[in-house]
Each structure stands twice: as structure tokens, then as C-alpha cells.
Amino acid sequence: MIKFAALAFTGSLFASGAFAQTPSAPAAGTPTEQLAKPPADAKVWAITSGGGAARHGSVSLWTAPDGTHWSRYSMNLRGFVNEVDEQNRFAPDGTLQSIIIRGHTPGGDAAETYEVKDGQYRWTSPVDHGEGKARPGLEYVAFGGSFDSFSFIIDDLLKAQDHSVDLLPSGRAQLEPLTTLTVSNGSETKTLTAYALNGIGLSPFPIWMDGNKLFGIATVLEFLPEGWAKVGPQLSKAQDEALAKRAPELVAKIARTPAGPVAFRNVKLYDADACMFRDGMTVVVANGHVASVAPAAKAKIPANAETIDGTGKTLVPGLWDNHQHYGDDSTGPLLLASGITSVRDPGNQINELWARKKRIDAGQLLGQRIVPSLLIDGAGPYTAQVAEVAHNKDEALAAVRKAKRMGYFGIKIYGSMDPSWVKPMAALAHQLGLRVHGHIPHGMRPLQAARDGYDEITHMNFVMMQAMPGDVVQKSNTVARIAGTGKYAADVDLHSKEMTAYFDELGKRHMAVDPTLVVLEGSLVPDPGTIPPSDAPYADTLPPQLVRGLLQSALAPEPDMSRERMRASFAKVQAIVPELEKRHVTILAGTDGFGFELIHELELYVQAGLTPEQALATATINPAKAYHMAKETGSLAKGKLAELALIDGDPQKNIGELRQVELVMRDGKLMKAADLRAAIGITGPPKRAP
Numbered sequence: 001m002i003k004f005a006a007l008a009f010t011g012s013l014f015a016s017g018a019f020a021q022t023p024s025a026p027a028a029g030t031p032t033e034q035l036a037k038p039p040a041d042a043k044v045w046a047i048t049s050g051g052g053a054a055r056h057g058s059v060s061l062w063t064a065p066d067g068t069h070w071s072r073y074s075m076n077l078r079g080f081v082n083e084v085d086e087q088n089r090f091a092p093d094g095t096l097q098s099i100i101i102r103g104h105t106p107g108g109d110a111a112e113t114y115e116v117k118d119g120q121y122r123w124t125s126p127v128d129h130g131e132g133k134a135r136p137g138l139e140y141v142a143f144g145g146s147f148d149s150f151s152f153i154i155d156d157l158l159k160a161q162d163h164s165v166d167l168l169p170s171g172r173a174q175l176e177p178l179t180t181l182t183v184s185n186g187s188e189t190k191t192l193t194a195y196a197l198n199g200i201g202l203s204p205f206p207i208w209m210d211g212n213k214l215f216g217i218a219t220v221l222e223f224l225p226e227g228w229a230k231v232g233p234q235l236s237k238a239q240d241e242a243l244a245k246r247a248p249e250l251v252a253k254i255a256r257t258p259a260g261p262v263a264f265r266n267v268k269l270y271d272a273d274a275c276m277f278r279d280g281m282t283v284v285v286a287n288g289h290v291a292s293v294a295p296a297a298k299a300k301i302p303a304n305a306e307t308i309d310g311t312g313k314t315l316v317p318g319l320w321d322n323h324q325h326y327g328d329d330s331t332g333p334l335l336l337a338s339g340i341t342s343v344r345d346p347g348n349q350i351n352e353l354w355a356r357k358k359r360i361d362a363g364q365l366l367g368q369r370i371v372p373s374l375l376i377d378g379a380g381p382y383t384a385q386v387a388e389v390a391h392n393k394d395e396a397l398a399a400v401r402k403a404k405r406m407g408y409f410g411i412k413i414y415g416s417m418d419p420s421w422v423k424p425m426a427a428l429a430h431q432l433g434l435r436v437h438g439h440i441p442h443g444m445r446p447l448q449a450a451r452d453g454y455d456e457i458t459h460m461n462f463v464m465m466q467a468m469p470g471d472v473v474q475k476s477n478t479v480a481r482i483a484g485t486g487k488y489a490a491d492v493d494l495h496s497k498e499m500t501a502y503f504d505e506l507g508k509r510h511m512a513v514d515p516t517l518v519v520l521e522g523s524l525v526p527d528p529g530t531i532p533p534s535d536a537p538y539a540d541t542l543p544p545q546l547v548r549g550l551l552q553s554a555l556a557p558e559p560d561m562s563r564e565r566m567r568a569s570f571a572k573v574q575a576i577v578p579e580l581e582k583r584h585v586t587i588l589a590g591t592d593g594f595g596f597e598l599i600h601e602l603e604l605y606v607q608a609g610l611t612p613e614q615a616l617a618t619a620t621i622n623p624a625k626a627y628h629m630a631k632e633t634g635s636l637a638k639g640k641l642a643e644l645a646l647i648d649g650d651p652q653k654n655i656g657e658l659r660q661v662e663l664v665m666r667d668g669k670l671m672k673a674a675d676l677r678a679a680i681g682i683t684g685p686p687k688r689a690p
Helices: 147-159 229-244 246-256 333-337 350-361 394-407 417-432 448-449 460-467 468-472 480-490 497-508 517-524 536-541 542-547 564-573 576-582 599-610 614-619 621-626 655-660 673-679
Strands: 043-049 054-063 069-077 082-092 098-107 112-119 120-124 129-133 137-142 164-168 174-182 188-200 203-209 213-218 224-227 262-271 276-286 289-293 306-309 314-317 319-321 339-345 369-378 388-390 410-413 435-438 455-460 512-514 644-647 661-666 669-672
Touching: 043 229, 054 599, 069 137, 098 137, 098 655, 120 137, 120 224, 120 388, 120 448, 120 517, 129 276, 137 147, 147 174, 147 188, 147 203, 174 229, 188 229, 203 229, 213 229, 213 314, 229 350, 246 673, 262 644, 276 314, 333 673, 350 369, 369 435, 388 394, 388 435, 394 410, 394 417, 394 669, 410 417, 410 536, 448 455, 448 460, 448 497, 455 460, 460 480, 460 497, 460 517, 460 564, 460 576, 468 480, 480 564, 497 576, 517 599, 564 576, 564 599, 576 599, 599 655, 661 673, 669 673
Parallel strands: 137 164, 262 306, 262 314, 319 339, 339 369, 369 388, 369 410, 410 435, 435 455, 455 512
Antiparallel strands: 043 054, 043 224, 054 069, 069 082, 082 098, 098 112, 112 120, 120 129, 164 174, 174 188, 188 203, 203 213, 213 224, 262 276, 276 289, 314 644, 644 661, 661 669
16 A cells, blocks of 8 residues: 555545555445535535546535534545545634544544543544543544544644644644645636645645635645646646755755765675675675675775674665655655665656656655656546556557657556457567556456566466456456455465466466565454554654554455455465465565565565565565666676665564664665654664564
8 A cells, every 4th residue: 555645635634545455444334325415515625636637536515504514525546435524513712622523434434533521632533542631732633534624723733823733642743835836727816825734744745725725735646626626737746846945955964975985894795696695795885886795804995995894784785665656755765764775666646756756866856766667547437546548449559659758667557457458558568678567457367467468467466366256357446356355365275276377377477476465464464453564663653643544454344254364365365475486486575655664575475485585585686687777786796886775683584674774875875774764754763573
């Protein structure tokens, strides 16, 4: 789940969801038909993407005769449904007195209440509850609901002398002006002001105001007043340019270019080319490249070299996140702090992605090497929100040509694509030198996709789709791709004649798989109110409201799908990893999330039976080879780029020690992980692996 595309109005807290795979709940909570019906004169915000090209739902706001503020939030994002209403009541002095939220969300029952009475506050949400003494400047952030209650927090932030308020359950928010922009919808012109909201997530979140009233947001998902969706790209461009002005200062502050060579002395080295660890090694880098690799006792260290003692530490090549929908300017420091120096971006906002990539490549922004794919999908209610949309085969082929023309490395085919277009699309892509990967289109099984030209299958649940019932396959562009896995995977015999032949053919075709097991684990395994294992080591250091949003990630159980069954199904999907490894199917580790979940992804591979050496290969040399970059990166060998991370620990003994990054080097610059974390509001290092 792409958690940091996170701040996209899923509920009143701009919570995660832009690419989220968190499945839709069953009919829990107040049924949709019993939720409030907006009156004809309600104010409506459309939920769209691509500058209004695709509509995903709406938020309606109105005030009842008794003064109660009502809102109705409805969103269907590729089959993942939110249906919620919210009531906000106010005391005579205008302060918020109560919130009542009803409905159902991807996590289940949305029921939530907040009340202030006799100077005391009390709340109960789907994930937590609490009470205490109310006071001015203390604001409750609803876990769910619409954005109505949050708009009052914005009002109070604007009124506060320092534009900051304390938050419940915890944390502090602060608002700062960013830029202004005049926009028109053809019949009306407005001059809007963008503010950066700080303290909610890992990066400033832009909010657009029309005077002192909330206008909307423009991220991957756009929440803009009805009739204004087309100005989304203008707002996005303006806010990105305003935030970008901060980046060069951060580069100068954190990224140090060494005056001469740097010697990492007496380290344990992960030799990715040989897929093994070597003790007692010294690596010298100069001018951004590896100058020498030798046993410490024999190494020749230049007299002018800066020497870093690596005793008890491990040096690894810079890691790859092979499924990273690159976010905002804070993404770079966040990933670098985890030793991630390269990413494959499998779909994003086109203009924003290329502008950010250009700034990174020019040294103006801390970030990663980005290998991008153009996401292409068919038209329909479940179309991916950042996709190049094809309505017929000719448009699908035109999209492939566009990918080549714009400089993309590959194409990612998505779930609403007509299966009959896959073969000609793949043939054209290969003719143009493009890689082909993605979801498996609805109605198609993965083996047919491989035969029609896929180089790589995205998400391990799509690998398991070969064994799913026909009705799941037909609806695999909906919630069925997760729910079907949760219901049926537990019963699949991975060693049956059919599955053995299937895995064998994937190997013979030299296929690759981007498993993103952390996504499926987060969807099937955790109980409500618990943080997914991939995020847990970081929970004590992240912004409190962000952590709260992690407490409800999993699919709610159904009568025919208990939590125990979902966990058994996840274990079966996880067990596919060694089956692919032994057939030499290339495994490419990725997260589809914040990025720091990458280490847990590798832990899951080791739990499944891979060695730490094999697991590390999936995030180092495997992608370098897959993307034809092994001559310059993927391992620490003489002449290659000095992209590396110094680990305070031994990942050969415990792969989870990879979280303990001390230093990282990329593009000739040396950075401290502690400085990178601090720059984006992370208060300390992650917990050590048990």
C-alpha cells in the first residue's frame, strides 16, 4: 500500500490511499443506504485524479436547521470503497462539541465519536479511545470521516498566533504559507493560497485555501470543489515548485562531498556478484566510484584518504526498492536513511515525476536513481488513478510509443486492460526496447500474461492468481485480487502437478517477480489496533498521527474468511518465494509503501527459506541486472559507482540489522542516516531486529 501517497483525504486526516491495496470491508457498520443523503444545495467536492480525467467519488457538506454540520464521503478507488457520513456539533462559543462518524471503510466499521462535556473530552475510534481535560488549542483529529472536522482545525491553525495547535491523540500541527495562484474554471476566477501543513506526516502537506475557507488539495488524488477539477495540475505544479525551493539548502546541509578518497576499513562486505559476505575487507572510494576492494590486511589506503573504521559493521551496495511510487521531496531522505539509493517507479503523476527526477539528477534534491515505467490501463470504473488510459487497442499501442518517446524504461500494464491487447502491446514494447511488467488484467491468468510477453509479474498475489477460482480471475482488477487470495490461497497445493508446471514455465521463460509481500501481509495478517510488522520498528520515531493511521491496515474478516484463514493464505503466498528462487525466477524486492518496509520484505524472504545472501541479492544485484545497469551499480566492485550503506550490525546473522544504517553514499556524497531522518521529522533510529 502506498502509504505516503498518504496524505490524500481518506478520512478527515489526509490519510493513506493513493495506490493503497488495503481491501474494501464487507458490509460492516452503518449500511450505505442508511447514511445521510445530501440535500440539493449541499456543497460538493469531487474526488478525481489526472486533473479530473477520472472521478472516484465525492464529499458533500451542508448545515442542518439545528446548526449541525453534516458531510457525506463516498469513494470507490479501484473497488476499494469508503461510504461514510459525519455530524459535527458546536458549543455556543463556536468550539467543536462533538463528532459522530458512521459507515464503512476499507478497514471495516467506521463508527467513531468525540465529545466535550463538563470540561472533559472523550473519544472512541475504530483503533483507539481516550479521555482527558479539554483546553483551548487542543484539537481532536478524527481517525476517519470526511474532511469536515479537519477543516475546523485548519481554521484554528490560521487563527492561532503561531499557526500551531496541539493534537489529540497526540502531536502538534503547524501551518505555514507556501504560495498563491490565480486559477479559473472558465466561468469564475479565484486567487488561492497554498499552506504547508506540518506535523501530520513525514513531509509538509499542501492545502489550498480560498481566503479563510478550505478550497481543496491536489495530490495524486484531488479533492476540489465541483467544477474545478481541471485546475488540479496547476495547483500541483505550483505547490511542488514552492516546496522545491527548500531542497538545495537541505542538500548543502546534509550531503557532504568528501575532499578526497574515503576508505571503509575492516568491514564485513556483502559481495553481491558472488552472493556472499566477506569478512575483514577494506573498500576505498574516490570521485564517486569504487577505487579498490581488498582484504583489510592487504589494502592500500591513499595517504589523503578519510578513513572510516568499519569494525563490527557491514558495507552493502545501495539498496533498490523495486516498487516505489516516488512521493514528494521528503521521499529521498526517507529512503536514503534506509540505505536505498535506487528505485523502480512503476507508475506516477507524469509531470511531477519527471520534474523531480530532473532535480535529483542535477543534484538539487536529495534522492535516488529513478527507473520509471509508464502505467497504462484500460478505461472503466477501476482504472488506476495515474494511468495513461487506453479506450481501444490503437490507444494502448500509442501509450507504449509515448513511453518510449518520454524516456521511460518500461511499461506497467494494469488490471482493467483488455487481455487481448497485451500481446501486441508487449511485442511493440520489446521492439522499442521497453520492459513489460504489471498487474494481470482481469479475466487473464499470469501464465497467459507471461506467454503474451510479460517480463515480470507485479505482486505475489498475482502470481497466486494462477490457482484462483474463475470468478476471482474475472474480477482481479477489484478488491477480489486481495480478498480472493485471503479466502482461497490457503488451500492451494504449491507442489501439485499444475503448480509445478506453472512455476517451471516461469523459470524457463526467465521471468521476474516483484512480490511486495509486505502489502499482502499488511492486508491479511494484523489485527485491528496493531501496527503492521513492516512498520512496527519505526513506530516510536514517526509522527504520532501517522502512526495512528497505521493501526487499521488489514481486511476485515468475513463469515467465510477468518483472520486465521487469511494468515494461512498469506503463509502459502509467502512460500512461493523459495519455489521461484530455486527455478531462477528473478525476485525484485519492493514495497509499494513508504520504502522503509523494504527490510521487512527481505525478512519475509528469509523466513520463507532464502538465505540472507539470497535475500540481499533481490535488492541489489538482481535489479541492476534486470534493468541492464550491472556494469555501474548493484555491487561494490572496482570501477562501479560508490552507492553504498554502512550498517551498524551484521545482516548475515540477522537480515533485520539492515535497518541500522549509519552512513549512506550516493552520487559522490556521504550522508549520515541520523541527519536524513531528522530532516523529515523522524526522531531516532528504528528498533533493532530481535
